[in-house]
Amino acid sequence: MTTSITTINPFTEQPIQEYTLLSTKDAEQAIDNADTCFQTWKLTSLAERGKLANKLAKVLEDNQQQLAQLMTDEMGKVRAQGVQEVQLCAQICRYTAEQAATVLADEEREFDQGKAIISYQPIGVILGIQPWNFPLYQVIRYSISNLVAGNTTVLKHASNVFGMAKKIEKMFITAGFPQYCYQSLLIDGETASKLISHPKVQGVTFTGSDKVGKSVAEAAAKLAKKTVLELGSNDAYLVLDDADIELAVKTSVKGRIINNGETCVSAKRFIVTEKNYAAFKKGFASAMTSLTMGDPNNNDTDLGPLARSDLRDKLHQQVTESIEAGATIVCGCEMPEGTGFFYPASILENVSPEMPAYDDELFGPVAALIRVKDDEQAMQVANDSRYGLGGGIFSRDVERAIELAKKHFNTGMVNINGYALAQPNLPFGGVKDSGYGREHGGFGLREFVNIKSIMVATKT
Known part of the structure; x- marks a missing residue:
């Protein structure tokens, strides 16, 4: 013992x-x-x-x-x-x-x-x-x-x-x-x-x-x-047809890599309509690959190491299993050499059910990019999860986004056109698993x- x-x-x-x-x-x-x-x-x-x-x-x-x-x-x-x-x-x-x-x-x-x-x-x-x-x-x-x-x-x-x-x-x-x-x-x-x-x-x-x-x-x-x-959770962030793509990219990067990607209520699955998929993917990949990974004590570091070696191993196994099941690499996804339990900012696309990147929580800086036909399908995919902690919606029509968040998004918390962690004056918690x-x-x-x-x- x-x-x-x-x-x-x-x-x-x-x-x-x-x-x-x-x-x-x-x-x-x-x-x-x-x-x-x-x-x-x-x-x-x-x-x-x-x-x-x-x-x-x-x-x-x-x-x-x-x-x-x-x-x-x-x-x-x-x-x-x-x-x-x-x-x-x-x-x-x-x-x-x-x-x-x-x-x-x-x-x-x-x-x-x-x-x-x-x-x-x-x-x-x-x-x-x-x-x-x-x-x-x-x-x-x-x-x-x-x-x-x-x-x-x-x-x-x-x-x-x-x-x-x-x-x-x-x-x-x-x-x-x-x-x-x-x-x-x-x-x-x-x-x-x-x-x-x-x-x-x-x-x-x-x-x-x-x-x-x-x-x-x-x-x-x-x-x-x-x-x-x-x-x-494996929180879904929806980039709808009328989304501000520049805002969505900037916010999504923050929401995915905050706390080195080791956050329960962080953006993990990015569900993007066909109309915006190419533009979002291009901007998202560019921003993720531009991040500085290194000494967490430095002011210019965006991404520090994961907390333990076993956690990094588990994350990489989830990524590998997803790729073997058909997901493809947009960026990252390779275990770096050298000292420190680092894992690069990574994006997988062609992510579908029965892959860890779709079904499970990836506790590290790995994003799952999912293409959908339209706004309606985006919400369906978002709710296709056993989890329900948080989520997000990017849309210029704020009132419609509020309606979707209130009546259709099956989570405890929803961000609209932004990303925020816990707030002292707002309830924190989820539903489902x-x-x-x-x-x-x-x-x-x-x-x-x-x-x-x-x-x-x-x-x-």
Whole structure:
């Protein structure tokens, strides 16, 4: 059994630090500690919890450069994007603090015997199982809303970003949160699975692959424990007949290579009508091949290394299988030589069902280019996916695009003539195999609370 983990810099391929994994017994004790903390934390005023969330935002900003560097070192994020991630997390903390009093306020309603109070009360310890690709954001996203709601949280972070896991726990303490209110547990997946059944774990939130997420949900459901799942996607971006091609190309490149292509809600399948296919393909290929791949610490780098060698191997296998099934290379798609887990900005065309590039999620800078006859077929192909996290539409007719997004695009989020990552004031989450539940926009505050009805009889 592995008792230690060594983190690796994906750019230099050199070891960073070795960490000792917690035993199952120690992890279970951490859950007990979180439950003990909960008994007091749940009675802390909402105003005080909000103040601590605002203090955490300040701590994040004070540590911005160190946090960004840690992301670059541990998982290869382009450093400027790491700075943006820290800023987003600070915004999330402040928005959550600002909205909590309204979202969690008691509501009064009448019933036939008198008046009733609807109250939103915390339920206890929430286990978070989070990935490495946004190593700060994924954690802050779920933890701050649950903490402000009055729950306590424990995190199982990805082993390649254990340095970030430890840093996050220290920042919560620095901000003034009580000991054991938030904990980062250095554990493996097997131990995390065992914690789901711990009697003091009241809910589980998971971000990762749909296969693992479904097993997490199954284990929790057997014990009647609620889950929130965000399970990735192969988001479709539609270039309709009346699209602005220059805008579509510029936006599509950004949407595909953001975070080195390792983003759940990024543009992955590009569905282009016959009218615009040649022009879009030409512009897209030119822009993708012009990107600078290299040291993620440099200001002029567009594309850094993938986070781990096994992830690069998996991506290349998906590309190879797609080519063997009939897809053709527009650019890239070759494993580069040299140090660092790099993969070039790549485009496949002639992509069709039963290819990984069509059916699965390619977690790296590889785009699937799909030609369709017209706008109607574009929407059909977009929805021909087991996933449904995000998507996009390029069209000069904004009102029609809104109508398509609202009534026909089967996803949790849709971009029109642009690409945006998570926003603090907007719900985040998907449908179908992309999971369920919503975070941000105040929705995360109510995911793990007891919506309690208190009926006061005033009539005889």
